[in-house]
Amino acid sequence: xxxxxxxxxxAKPAVYYLNASVMNQAGTQPEENLDYMDFHxxxxxxxxxxxxxxxxxxxxxxxxxxxxxxxxxxGKTTLKLTGRLFQALRFRRVP
Numbered sequence: 001x002x003x004x005x006x007x008x009x010x011a012k013p014a015v016y017y018l019n020a021s022v023m024n025q026a027g028t029q030p031e032e033n034l035d036y037m038d039f040h041x042x043x044x045x046x047x048x049x050x051x052x053x054x055x056x057x058x059x060x061x062x063x064x065x066x067x068x069x070x071x072x073x074x075g076k077t078t079l080k081l082t083g084r085l086f087q088a089l090r091f092r093r094v095p
Contacts, residue, residue, distance in 0.1 A: 033091040041085060047077045054091040061086050 029050045037045075056069035062084065069079075073091060081087060 031093045036088045057090045059088040
């Protein structure tokens with residue numbers, strides 16, 4: 001006896017950077033958001049930040065430095081990145 005089973009799978013876009021969220025684990029708006037790119041090397045990435053004002057910093061582990069980014073960010077923020085391995089971006093809420 002052969003049983004054939006068909007499973008319908010709907011493809012959804014993969015969300016790799018789960019920490020890029022508008023809510024923290026407590027269900028409140030975060031004061032700080034850290035996005036680590038590990039071995040992925042995006043050149044352009046959309047950061048879904050809360051609708052508050054954030055200052056941004058690029059963390060470069062290769063040069064052991066933190067580089068402030070110009071501007072204030074909030075909401076869906078699209079940034080051009082370096083495309084290097086293991087980069088991180090930190091967004092801190094500003095008044």
